[in-house]
Amino acid sequence: MRIEVEDLVLRYGDVTALDRLTLTLEEGKIYGLLGRNGSGKTSLLSILAAFRRQTAGDVRIGGQPVFENGRLTSRISLIRDAGETVDIGTAEDALYFAEWLRPGWDADYARSLMDLFGLEPKKNVKEMSKGQRSAMGVVVGLAGRAPLTMFDESYLGMDAPSRYAFYDALLADYMAHPRTIILSTHLIEEVSSLFEEVVIIDRGRLVVHEESQTLLSRGAAVTGPAAQVDAFTGGLTVLGAKELGPTKSAMVYGDLDDARRRKAAESGLELGPIAMQDLFVHLTGESR
Numbered sequence: 689m690r691i692e693v694e695d696l697v698l699r700y701g702d703v704t705a706l707d708r709l710t711l712t713l714e715e716g717k718i719y720g721l722l723g724r725n726g727s728g729k730t731s732l733l734s735i736l737a738a739f740r741r742q743t744a745g746d747v748r749i750g751g752q753p754v755f756e757n758g759r760l761t762s763r764i765s766l767i768r769d770a771g772e773t774v775d776i777g778t779a780e781d782a783l784y785f786a787e788w789l790r791p792g793w794d795a796d797y798a799r800s801l802m803d804l805f806g807l808e809p810k811k812n813v814k815e816m817s818k819g820q821r822s823a824m825g826v827v828v829g830l831a832g833r834a835p836l837t838m839f840d841e842s843y844l845g846m847d848a849p850s851r852y853a854f855y856d857a858l859l860a861d862y863m864a865h866p867r868t869i870i871l872s873t874h875l876i877e878e879v880s881s882l883f884e885e886v887v888i889i890d891r892g893r894l895v896v897h898e899e900s901q902t903l904l905s906r907g908a909a910v911t912g913p914a915a916q917v918d919a920f921t922g923g924l925t926v927l928g929a930k931e932l933g934p935t936k937s938a939m940v941y942g943d944l945d946d947a948r949r950r951k952a953a954e955s956g957l958e959l960g961p962i963a964m965q966d967l968f969v970h971l972t973g974e975s976r
């Protein structure tokens with residue numbers, strides 16, 4: 689479902705969590721929502737899921753207002769940090785409840801995900817470990833197949849093998865059942881290969897909304913003899929550099945046009961990609 693957010697403001701008392709945020713997300717893509725602590729990610733997702741009402745501004749999903757719109761919210765799923773299943777009883781009860789809530793629920797898929805994450809259906813959710821509860825949230829989020837599915841750091845408590853199993857399952861299920869997925873995360877390098885587009889917010893404002901590949905193309909690692917690297921990077925924004933003997937590698941930010949790329953090749957320099965995390969740190973790190 690297409691998401692249109694216009695001049696969105698959310699205030700908690702004196703704190704402005706979202707500050708006239710404007711954003712349009714087309715349907716059927718996987719979006720990465722990135723931002724530093726307190727930048728407003730959870731606030732934005734909570735409004736998209738109608739858990740909260742905005743202070744001002746307009747939010748439309750599939751062309752409709754979201755708040756107190758039950759028909760629409762049954763098609764929207766937000767899985768939060770601790771999972772939403774804690775007070776429900778056993779894992780089986782939680783799945784039953786989710787099935788009742790979600791028109792697109794796939795019970796067979798839910799069972800296979802339970803197996804994948806080693807979750808016991810008869811176990812009380814309250815008695816599960818943090819990682820198991822996170823995995824329960826992931827099962828509910830994936831098997832619900834909501835046309836708008838959002839994961840707010842929900843998989844952070846899971847161990848690395850479980851997280852990677854989640855990323856693989858998400859991608860496979862998204863290919864088979866395309867829908868709009870938003871992943872908010874601090875584990876940028878782990879997840880960034882899933883993102884088709886990236887949204888970065890900082891202090892409640894939009895910093896970047898771009899295709900992942902376009903964003904990544906704004907940075908490059910320049911490697912070669914130190915003097916040539918320095919000459920090449922003069923005038924460019926250098927995000928960081930490492931030296932190993934006579935060789936230097938510098939991360940630069942900015943559009944590297946064909947002429948510059950040719951110049952690099954002529955100077956015997958190698959241009960390589962840089963990590964999304966480094967771009968993120970650059971784009972959000974200097975403003976505080």
Ligand SMILES: Nc1ncnc2c1ncn2[C@@H]1O[C@H](COP(=O)(O)OP(=O)(O)OP(=O)(O)O)[C@@H](O)[C@H]1O
Nearest residue numbers: 700703704705723724725726727728729730731732
């Ligand atoms: N219930 C609340 N009451 C008061 N202030 C709040 C509340 N929830 C969030 N805030 C404030 O709103 C701002 C945005 O918080 P939000 O949780 O949306 O950020 P976030 O990007 O999700 O952060 P994190 O990455 O740390 O989870 C912060 O300044 C936070 O302190």
